[in-house]
Amino acid sequence: MRxxxxxxxxxxxxxxxxxxxxxxxxxxxxxxxxxxxxxxxxISALWRPESTTPQCxxxxxxxxxxxxxxxxxxxxxxxxxxxxxxxDSLKEAVSTLILDVxxxxxxxxxxxxxxxxxxxxxxxxxxxxxxxxKPLLRQRDLALAIWNTYPKSIAKESTTxxxxxxxxxxxxxxxxxxxxxTSGDSNIFFSDYQPLSVIVPWMRLLSSLFTTHTRLVKIxxxxxxxxxxxxxxxxxxxxxxxxxxxxxxxxIAAGLHAREWxxxxxxxxIAYSLxxxxxxxxxxxxxxxxxxxxxxxxxxxxxxxxTWETDRLWRKNRQQTNxxxxxxxxxxxxxxxxxxxxxxxxxxxxxxxxxxxxxxxxEAKQLAQWAKNQTENSVEFVSFxxxxxxxxxxxxPYGYSCDRTPPGLEDLEELAFGLExxxxxxxxxxxxxxxxCEGNTAWVKDKKKILPFVESPGGSALDYFHHExxxxxxxxxxxxxxxxxxFLLPREHIVPTGKEIFDAMLYLGSFLTExxxxxxxxxxxxxxxxxxxxxxxxxx
Numbered sequence: 205m206r207x208x209x210x211x212x213x214x215x216x217x218x219x220x221x222x223x224x225x226x227x228x229x230x231x232x233x234x235x236x237x238x239x240x241x242x243x244x245x246x247i248s249a250l251w252r253p254e255s256t257t258p259q260c261x262x263x264x265x266x267x268x269x270x271x272x273x274x275x276x277x278x279x280x281x282x283x284x285x286x287x288x289x290x291x292d293s294l295k296e297a298v299s300t301l302i303l304d305v306x307x308x309x310x311x312x313x314x315x316x317x318x319x320x321x322x323x324x325x326x327x328x329x330x331x332x333x334x335x336x337x338k339p340l341l342r343q344r345d346l347a348l349a350i351w352n353t354y355p356k357s358i359a360k361e362s363t364t365x366x367x368x369x370x371x372x373x374x375x376x377x378x379x380x381x382x383x384x385x386t387s388g389d390s391n392i393f394f395s396d397y398q399p400l401s402v403i404v405p406w407m408r409l410l411s412s413l414f415t416t417h418t419r420l421v422k423i424x425x426x427x428x429x430x431x432x433x434x435x436x437x438x439x440x441x442x443x444x445x446x447x448x449x450x451x452x453x454x455x456i457a458a459g460l461h462a463r464e465w466x467x468x469x470x471x472x473x474i475a476y477s478l479x480x481x482x483x484x485x486x487x488x489x490x491x492x493x494x495x496x497x498x499x500x501x502x503x504x505x506x507x508x509x510x511t512w513e514t515d516r517l518w519r520k521n522r523q524q525t526n527x528x529x530x531x532x533x534x535x536x537x538x539x540x541x542x543x544x545x546x547x548x549x550x551x552x553x554x555x556x557x558x559x560x561x562x563x564x565x566x567e568a569k570q571l572a573q574w575a576k577n578q579t580e581n582s583v584e585f586v587s588f589x590x591x592x593x594x595x596x597x598x599x600x601p602y603g604y605s606c607d608r609t610p611p612g613l614e615d616l617e618e619l620a621f622g623l624e625x626x627x628x629x630x631x632x633x634x635x636x637x638x639x640x641c642e643g644n645t646a647w648v649k650d651k652k653k654i655l656p657f658v659e660s661p662g663g664s665a666l667d668y669f670h671h672e673x674x675x676x677x678x679x680x681x682x683x684x685x686x687x688x689x690x691f692l693l694p695r696e697h698i699v700p701t702g703k704e705i706f707d708a709m710l711y712l713g714s715f716l717t718e719x720x721x722x723x724x725x726x727x728x729x730x731x732x733x734x735x736x737x738x739x740x741x742x743x744x
Contacts, residue, residue, distance in 0.1 A: 272347045274515075277320065280306060280341040282687060283313045283333055290333055295658055297328040302553050304517070306690050307595050308658040309636075309643065314687060316517070319343060340687050349692035350516045353465060355396035356695075394473060394698050397465045399512045400430075400505055403472065407435055407501070414479050417492055423500060424570025427523040430505040432570060435475045438496030439482070439489075450584035452720060453496040454712070455575070455675075458591040460535040460665065461519050462507025463691045466683050466701055467591035473702025474709055475499040491713040494722040495586070503567050504535055517691065521567055525552035526560075533557055536592075537663040538565035539572060541671050542604035544662030556659045568665070575673055586716060587677040588669040591705070594690050595643075596635045597682040598623055601670040603640030604662040610670060619677060619715050626711040630704040633684065640666055640680055677716065681705065 285291050294313055298305055301321060306314040317325060326334050341349060393406060411420035417439045423432040440451070458464075458471035478497055481488035502508045506522035520532030530553035537545070537558035545558035563569040575585065598620045601610045610616060620637045627635050644661040670678035684693055684701050693701070716722075 267344070267348050267351045271351055272344070275347045275350060275517075277318050277343055278316060278346050279319045279322075279339055279343055280314055280316045280346065280690065281322070281337050282340050283315065283337045284311065285313060285333070285336075287332075289330055290336075291658065293329045293333070297325055299551070299554070300328065301325060302551075304519075304555050305659060307687065309595055309597070312687070313658060314340060314690065316346075340690065341692075346692075349689055349694075352694055353397055353516070353692050355398075357396075389699055389703075391476070393476075394469065394702065396695050397469055397698065398472075400502070400509050403468070403501055404431075404433055406472075407433055407475075410476070410479055411435065414482070417482050418479050421498070423503075423574045424567070426504075426506045426570075427521055427566040428506045430509070432500065432503060432505060432567065434498050434500040435479070436496055436498050437475065437478050437482075437492060439493045450579075450582045451496050452494070452586045452716075452722070453498055453578070453583050454587040454589070454709075454716070455585055455669070456497065456499045456589045456591065456709075457503050457571070457665065458500065459502030459504050459508055460590070461592065462502075462504050462511045462521075463517050463519055464591075464593040464683075465511070465691070466593050466693045466697065468501045468508065469698045470591055470683060470702050470705050471499050471501045473699070474706050475501070477702075477706045487710060487714070491710075491717070494717055494720075495713065496583075500571075503571055506567075507532070519555050520557065521565055523564075523566055525557070527552040530557075533559045533565040535565050535568045536590075536665055537660060538563060538568040539663045539665050539668035541664075541668040542602075542662040544604065544660045547660035558660065558663055562663065571665070572668065572672075575669070579673060585669065585673055585675040586720065587712060588666070588673075588675045588679070589709075589712075590665050590669075590678075590680040591683060592680060593683040593693065594685055594687065595682045596633060596684060596686055597643055597680075598635050598637045599640040599643045599666070599680040599682070600637075601640060601678055602667050603644055603664045603680075604667055606639070606641040608641075612676065616677070619712070620679060622711050622715060623679070623681075623708040626708045627704045630707040631700055633704060635681075640664065643680075643682075677712070681708075 283290075283294060285294065291313075294315075297303070298315065301317070301324060303321075303325070304316040306316055308314070315325075393402075398406070408420055411418045417437060419436045421434050421436050423434050425431060438451070438453075456471055456474060458467035461467075475497075478488060478492065482492050483489055504521050507518055507520060510518045510522055518532070520534050522531055523533055525531060525533070534556045537543075537548075537556055540562040543558065543562040545560060545562070545564075548554045548557045549560060551557060559565055563572065579585065600616045600620055602608045617637065624635045624637050627633060641661065644658070664680075666678055666680045669675040683705065684697055
């Protein structure tokens with residue numbers, strides 16, 4: 205414990221002491237994929253979209269020129285839909301033009317596309333949608349939002365086309381700027397999004413410093429041969445050699461979709477808070493004595509690396525498909541329960557391509573096999589938390605159909621609303637609670653699906669863990685925001701988002717402690733809404 209008191213401040217100030225090289229920006233790679241170039245030309249030729257006047261980008265030196273060129277002309281539009289015809293037409297247009305659907309809720313559908321293709325898109329939609337949309341991110345705004353998600357060190361050092369991005373080296377002496385050393389709030393690790401080349405050594409460092417309750421484990425191997433790492437956090441009894449019953453375990457997964465960086469940062473924040481809180485915070489200590497947490501910051505390391513090195517907005521994994529220039533499968537449509545790959549079969553270029561058979565996606569198969577092996581070796585998964593972005597929603601099973609009700613629905617809803625309250629009290633942000641099916645449709649009324657699914661809802665990790673592995677308390681949490689930045693949430697939101705979800709995890713632990721009758725945890729007190737930067741108050 206004395207060693208930990210000495211090292212924790214150092215850890216709060218530093219990343220791994222060993223040399224860690226930050227990746228170059230996507231601007232150092234080809235501006236657009238071959239498929240993107242070809243598809244835009246084909247669509248332009250077929251639909252002859254109206255020409256647009258290029259915007260002048262002079263006078264704004266704060267965005268890397270190559271990055272600007274890569275995303276120049278792309279915009280994000282939000283369509284407000286109100287009937288089945290509109291949703292069906294949007295769904296067909298997205299499939300025809302192979303567009304990138306960012307998000308869909310009961311209130312909107314967000315789509316990213318090249319601005320010259322807007323007339324082509326509108327030509328495939330009913331007239332009611334021609335005036336029922338608005339831009340969320342315009343041309344340069346999109347590139348600027350992408351630029352602002354990269355670490356400040358990279359942004360400062362890569363300001364011109366001619367200047368290569370220098371390799372950075374972190375040391376234990378990096379300052380935080382405010383003199384604080386003991387809180388995750390001031391930890392330099394959470395002041396920026398971090399690449400995989402920093403995250404993995406950081407995880408390894410945590411496991412080596414906090415050996416009493418932290419282990420680095422391997423979930424599996426990706427399509428490109430990278431290890432999928434996780435932190436197992438928990439304190440096992442030392443007065444007996446074997447557990448008398450399966451170890452109750454909470455699995456937190458993030459980064460199934462590569463571009464959702466805030467999910468990875470939030471998973472890391474939860475892990476750091478649990479690890480460094482043990483022995484100092486009574487509720488955390490008792491929680492880790494009763495449960496194990498297995499936290500996987502990114503299930504999709506290949507895709508995550510690709511978002512840092514080539515395309516910030518990449519969603520899928522990097523697995524080869526039957527179309528040479530269309531790589532990747534959507535991991536969250538690749539699990540074996542109620543898989544519905546027929547919707548995207550033969551369309552490997554689709555952002556939601558589920559493959560040609562269940563578990564074709566390597567990482568989904570690896571996670572499922574690992575979890576099944578765990579259940580056969582004295583592990584009981586009592587909760588599965590799948591972190592995504594964006595739209596601020598807490599979703600419970602099932603996602604594949606609105607006609608199927610999960611067992612214990614009232615209990616699932618009770619816990620979901622408790623998680624929502626913990627988040628809202630923490631920072632004042634409101635999350636919607638609903639079934640994942642409702643989240644997958646554009647509009648649901650009185651638990652009945654009124655409008656069709658925007659994309660195929662089957663094969664989700666949420667449904668698989670809940671049904672196949674009997675993980676009762678399974679949720680998908682879609683993090684901040686509601687579309688202002690979408691997947692490009694500024695770095696200033698990393699800590700507040702991490703804190704509000706960590707507060708929700710404390711509530712989850714308290715709820716499960718009571719539900720399973722394990723060692724009584726200290727109560728979690730929900731205080732009044734407090735300013736940004738302050739979290740849930742925990743009675744010690």
